[in-house]
Amino acid sequence: MDLTKEEILPYGHHVAKLDYRKILDRCADRPDGKYIDVTAITPTPLGEGKSTSVMGLVQGLGKRDKSVVGAIRQPSGGPTMNIKGSAAGGGRSQCIPLNEFSLGLTGDINSIMNAHNLGMVALTARMQHEANYTDAQLAQRNLKRLDIHPKKIQFSWIIDFCAQALRNITIGIGGKMDGPTIQSSFAIAVSSELMAILAIANDLADMRARIAKVVVAYDKQDRPITTADLEVDGAMTAWMVQAINPNLMQTLEGQPVLVHAGPFANIAIGQSSVIADRVGLKIAGYNVTESGFGADIGFEKFWNLKCRFSGNKPNCAVIVATIRALKCHGGAPIPVPGKPMPEEYAKENVGWVEEGCKNLLHHINTVKKAGINPVVCINAFYTDRPNEIKAVKRICEHAGARVAVSTHWEHGGDGALEFADAVIDACEEKNDFKFLYELDTPLEKRIELIAKEVYGADGVSYTPEARTKLTQLAKDPEMAELGTCMVKTHLSLSHDPKLKGVPKGWTLPIRDILTYKGAGFVVPVAGAISLMPGTGSDPAYRRVDVDLQTGRVKGVF
């Protein structure tokens, strides 16, 4: 990629960080490459192979002699140790080395954890000292009383595992040397506002400014208390200064893959960072970025949040589907992970596929609303029948979408040539990228637009708590600078994970609205979603170990 030695910061022999600043400075006058987002139909327990398709597309574009880079997000230690291990792709379309990928890579999540928890240390220590000292004693230390309301703490601690025991805790119970006794909690690290900031920041100065605006609590007069009020914003940034550089890995066929920021698009932005995409667009002719889960979740955030903050305009969006998952959406029995596949999936059933395509069509229309060209990738599986594939092609083409069948799982880049060609063609076409709403749109209207136009709801309802916050935010002069980051299950277009296909006749219930002034988001929360998952009774860590001869980790992917 013509990178200089100074721009590459090696971490061991197989992974590196890229000095984003040096690269962007050197390439400032270079035109951007083509920008492709990879999203999917609504996820099913089968998986659609979205990451596999990202790697397949990158490899396919490589086979077509295009300079190309992939951009994906890092996994969280929580799910990796809990339910599934972690992987980036599969078969002959993977991002390597997978052990490093699965076990913290170059430490960005740890950096976020340290920066975030240092903020909580500053908050709780300050509350303790204000309780123990007079105003005069505080003044000796050049401190003004912040008068933090112990019941209005917004910030929590983070840890990157599924730790249900830390979900609801009481801290400071040891007396005045420990500080005031207050309710507190741990969230999973990747849900941190600092992760959102890492994903959305344009550069270090932007990251520094956003960290300073994180609201950690309110005082007794209901005024916000920020990390800057605690004088910890600079130190928090110091712990994240290495994390701002994207990580460099590669596909099985040697194309570069940038890995940056965190997962969980249901509760966070959940996609690779703006900085990684900025770097990718400068160093390659094609930057293939992934947005988590279905197009209602991942693509909507890519579209109205990430691209708005970055100013980058996508050239096309890929929607990944499998015949199996379409059948599941179309009425086939829902498979249970870990159990044998229901035998119905082995038989041809064009009816189920056609019915399942309604979910796919819904997402095609969402992409079209953004003014860009959709490309459907049928991620091929050996049980797929020609008639089933023909049905998908017919339906998608009728809806005005390109369709490609891709066998990248089995054949790597050579299996993704049709897919790559469809993307190349789509990128050459004229498009008219536009947001679903402008930032001067009132929040209530924004949520309504997302609910109706993207999710297919009939309307939106609010709890009294959410309604109160909506009213408060309507009066907030900063509202017109805040993006909207929805929290909703990824398992259905609706808020109810059990509803497959395209649910009709439902209302989106907004339970709460969080405000992340640092990241620059308001976060409407639809339904009950926890920021701290639990570790199950048969966790993945039972099967993880280390080969004592080679030092190689076993069992994480």
Add this chain to the structure above:
Amino acid sequence: MDLTKEEILPYGHHVAKLDYRKILDRCADRPDGKYIDVTAITPTPLGEGKSTSVMGLVQGLGKRDKSVVGAIRQPSGGPTMNIKGSAAGGGRSQCIPLNEFSLGLTGDINSIMNAHNLGMVALTARMQHEANYTDAQLAQRNLKRLDIHPKKIQFSWIIDFCAQALRNITIGIGGKMDGPTIQSSFAIAVSSELMAILAIANDLADMRARIAKVVVAYDKQDRPITTADLEVDGAMTAWMVQAINPNLMQTLEGQPVLVHAGPFANIAIGQSSVIADRVGLKIAGYNVTESGFGADIGFEKFWNLKCRFSGNKPNCAVIVATIRALKCHGGAPIPVPGKPMPEEYAKENVGWVEEGCKNLLHHINTVKKAGINPVVCINAFYTDRPNEIKAVKRICEHAGARVAVSTHWEHGGDGALEFADAVIDACEEKNDFKFLYELDTPLEKRIELIAKEVYGADGVSYTPEARTKLTQLAKDPEMAELGTCMVKTHLSLSHDPKLKGVPKGWTLPIRDILTYKGAGFVVPVAGAISLMPGTGSDPAYRRVDVDLQTGRVKGVF
């Protein structure tokens, strides 16, 4: 150092890890270099410049054309963000780059944090599932009820900051989805048993075996529950597999410095790892290792714990002293950090120096009891008077110790030639290294020997709780394999930090005895020492920030 490219794992452009396995395999037949431990008199608020002297000695040996490597421990984020920033040396004798050094280096402490906290996740999740499921339901998941006693949990969570609010907490208060409500706590990360294991392990297999033996709790029949019982020992090792490789930094004059394991010799082993020393002894003619605080704490652990576990034999030990600190021990007013030095220190006072040398002599005798040659390094300061230095030389030489005045702070390696020559000479002399006690010595006798022979106490007293544990341990068949790792203040030879010089007529009070079956230590705790320090009211993080142009961190050293 003749390292191959494969043996060096770069982390950015200025820091690396060394693949200890490849180096030890390649150098298996090579004789070990000379092994020098650097310790000090009892610390005072002035600091004795022990790390500075390690760097000075390494640089001085370099000027004498010796192949030499230094070995120091990594700092903790807690003190770095709280009271003082962090540094490794000073003036012209430093270990660089300091920003990386101060802010987590290559992430070893984060690895320990993740491994350790995963153990707590496994413990608390298991307690939850055992509470919610029947034996039959557990059996479906191939689990046997462990029946963990909720009041007999030994393990705690860790975080690498001074977080007094997390010192005493209640967890699992959200109902059956969160797990049982229990008392818990966070300790500072570097006090973790896993840090002790990293410091003491001989290789990966040894580390894996020790991690599996960590006792996290007891069941209702008082039987120990280990990480292996929780089936999380392999995964914990997986998170630490990179951390086992020592980090490579350098002195200001370019000699290699290995940085590994953690600080706090008062509550932990607090010195560089056995693995780093094994590597250092193979790749260089001289390996200069540092043991934290005074010889009563750091050297005693180096001598009876680290060298016993590693099998390495030191050739000599350096005791660092400053004229200022000797005056402080001899009766001069105790200075307060942050305030101007009492003016008495500017004037010659041979009487105070002579009186303070009693503390130095005590530590010289401790080193001699180990059968090795002491070298006293007077770490020179511009206020030192010739008569004061003469007095120290006379007293030390009379006691049979070499003495060197070293100006490495001002002049780097060129100022440390006399110091280096004294160490070279001491290493050539015959010595007879022997432990203070053998492992078949009963624990009560071991503690008595350390208290009397090393600390200068008249005897030892026990709380009823400690006495009960002493009795239990006397019956434990594994006792004869466990080392003894004392927990005691470093600010005095006694347990009372206020007593300077050589306290007389006192008894060492043992408050508790912890057992770390994984690390392989029993830990007698003298006096009240917390495993979680607090963040003060004028913490160092207030002055930390990032230069937005260069990305350079400011204010951590």
